[in-house]
Amino acid sequence: MTRLERIYIARHGFRMNWHNPNWTTPTNVARDSPLSALGIEQAEELAKHFESMPPEERPTAIFSSPYYRCLQTATPVAQRLGIPLYVEPGIAEWYTPVVPHSGLHPRPPPAKALKGFVPTVDVSWAPTWQPSRRGETVAELYGRVADFLSVFIPRLESSLSHERILFVGHAASVIALIHDLLGEKAPVRIGCATLTTLDRKSDDILGGWKAVGKMAHADFLTGGVQRDWGIEDIKTDGDEVVEEPGVPGTENDEDVGYGLLWHSKM
Numbered sequence: 001m002t003r004l005e006r007i008y009i010a011r012h013g014f015r016m017n018w019h020n021p022n023w024t025t026p027t028n029v030a031r032d033s034p035l036s037a038l039g040i041e042q043a044e045e046l047a048k049h050f051e052s053m054p055p056e057e058r059p060t061a062i063f064s065s066p067y068y069r070c071l072q073t074a075t076p077v078a079q080r081l082g083i084p085l086y087v088e089p090g091i092a093e094w095y096t097p098v099v100p101h102s103g104l105h106p107r108p109p110p111a112k113a114l115k116g117f118v119p120t121v122d123v124s125w126a127p128t129w130q131p132s133r134r135g136e137t138v139a140e141l142y143g144r145v146a147d148f149l150s151v152f153i154p155r156l157e158s159s160l161s162h163e164r165i166l167f168v169g170h171a172a173s174v175i176a177l178i179h180d181l182l183g184e185k186a187p188v189r190i191g192c193a194t195l196t197t198l199d200r201k202s203d204d205i206l207g208g209w210k211a212v213g214k215m216a217h218a219d220f221l222t223g224g225v226q227r228d229w230g231i232e233d234i235k236t237d238g239d240e241v242v243e244e245p246g247v248p249g250t251e252n253d254e255d256v257g258y259g260l261l262w263h264s265k266m
Contacts, residue, residue: 007197009174045221046077051080062083070170098245103251107133129152130258145173145180175188178215
């Protein structure tokens with residue numbers, strides 16, 4: 001059993017839909033914007049940053065949100081370092097609760113289907129956790145990521161030999177990862193392709209980590225911090241958040257296959 005000692009956490013690069021209203025996605029999943037040209041450059045710069053590290057400091061595996069922009073961001077790192085890229089929906093996009101009777105939020109396909117769009121994907125890792133398509137409050141987002149980590153890290157340590165990994169997620173899931181691993185609500189804003197490094201300080205999964213250097217830094221990015229975002233940017237009243245409409249045409253769909261997915265195999 002190999003103990004996980006370091007976690008790198010990155011957000012995806014700049015999204016195409018932020019500057020092109022006529023964007024399309026190869027996955028045909030609603031709201032699944034690919035990266036813009038700037039985002040692709042940021043992904044390459046992230047990869048070069050990892051490549052510049054001593055081999056003993058580099059991540060040896062990547063776990064990415066299933067959204068296309070995250071897989072695009074992770075791919076240059078996987079290729080330059082020669083490490084596996086796994087799909088992990090436990091760190092997927094955060095959507096606030098759906099407006100009643102408006103349908104459900106989108107869900108990307110599983111790894112085997114995503115490999116048709118991103119050949120770098122390694123399909124040998126089965127997902128640990130799946131978010132509900134009904135959306136989440138802020139507390140439910142933090143709870144989802146905490147529950148995911150509580151299962152994911154012991155599973156990783158017992159099944160794969162990795163002391164250092166990279167998570168590639170979204171602004172909200174990155175913030176939740178940092179919050180839950182540090183055990184405190186860190187006042188952090190997350191820019192595109194920014195990077196946070198956390199080291200193990202105890203055997204605790206939640207709260208058992210410490211930040212190394214500046215969180216969500218963009219020192220390696222030519223354009224610096226772009227489109228930084230924080231939880232406070234969502235209109236809230238306590239834990240209340242503005243509801244979002246679901247995807248048209250999903251009004252009669254059932255929200256199935258969410259929550260812990262690995263329990264039957266543990």
